[in-house]
Amino acid sequence: APSSPTFRMAKRGVAGGEPIPLSRFGALVAQLESVVASARQKPPDALLCFDLLSELSSALDEAPKDTIQLWQRKCEDALQSLLVFGACRPVRRLASSAMGRIIQKGDAISVYSRASTLQGWLVDVKRADPMACAGAAQCLGEIYHLFGRKITAGLIETSNIVGKLMKYHEDFVRQDALLLLENALEGSGGGGSGAAYLEAFRIIMRGGISDKSYIVRVAAARCLKAFANIGGPGLGMAELDTSMSCCVKGLEDNVSAVRDSFAEALGAILALAVNPDAQR
Structure with missing residues (x-):
């Protein structure tokens, strides 16, 4: 519904100053961003993340390329943040798979910056949470x-x-x-x-x-x-x-x-x- 929190979150994103149109994929990315934002105070619920990433994977199958590209960077950033917050193994697997698939189906040029960002995090981090290191590596x-x-x-x-x-x-x-x-x-x-x-x-x-x-x-x-x-x-x-x-x-x-x-x-x-x- 237009008044729902998910709709409001999805409408916050901008591309060239214009609101990004709502889509199922965009709404799920917005939900993922919300989960990541909350994780700074409290670790995200593993079951919630698993269900959300499963839906995101399904939405990736259905969304056209131009829709994926609108939300790609936001989605990549949210997935990486979720991983380096220290997700459990099933969530790490789904998040890693989603990262690869969104680059495959969206703008593949993103692979260079994303690989570099993950490498940079793994190089710079001193003694991070083991689950975070495992997630970034996966x-x-x-x-x-x-x-x-x-x-x-x-x-x-x-x-x-x-x-x-x-x-x-x-x-x-x-x-x-x-x-x-x-x-x-x-x-x-x-x-x-x-x-x-x-x-x-x-x-x-x-x-x-x-x-x-x-x-x-x-x-x-x-x-x-x-x-x-x-x-x-x-x-x-x-x-x-x-x-x-x-x-x-x-x-x-x-x-x-x-x-x-x-x-x-x-x-x-x-x-x-x-x-x-x-x-x-």
Whole structure:
């Protein structure tokens, strides 16, 4: 209804001095902005956020591109704010997915500024809430998954960010750091600098494959598989041999999920090692 709070919030936005017309998508973005504004005093309710983001995802399917573009920047900012306030994992997943989809369906040029903003936040923050770091990392990973070939220039900084996050005590932060790395590797398709890939490899080998948490070891094995899938850029035969040795050791892990992940990685690395034409 025109007198509802949602309508009034939606009408507040301006584009070129004119009110942005109300739409279902715009109203949901306005609601999301309201939730984020309230989060400064009280953490947002996880169920409310989950329901709102589910509706937002549905609205993205229906809204035309010009409507999405009208609200895109506001939506991106609200999603990022929600993530860095420290949302729970299901909300982080939905918010990250929504971020990627709005850039896909709206103005894709936004990917450069959004990736840079997320990287900047992760670089500058000293000791943020672990859930906030995990949320920002998951969102950046989703952007790499969808647009990695466009943002390969940021791969070295992303590798450094992953190294920083691997120092967190919380295993879910280390897991999301390596999931970010996996997405960055696969999304870039091997098109980044050799130095960036070599640093990523060092991070995996330095701690990920021997981490005390099995979910982190699984994520490290997935990164090794991703390396093989893109042709092992930046790696020589010495690194491939080291990778295979680590995978063989991983087959002795006492957790079946870890054994399975290292078995998949070993198969991919072996296939790459015997096929020089596929190596980058």
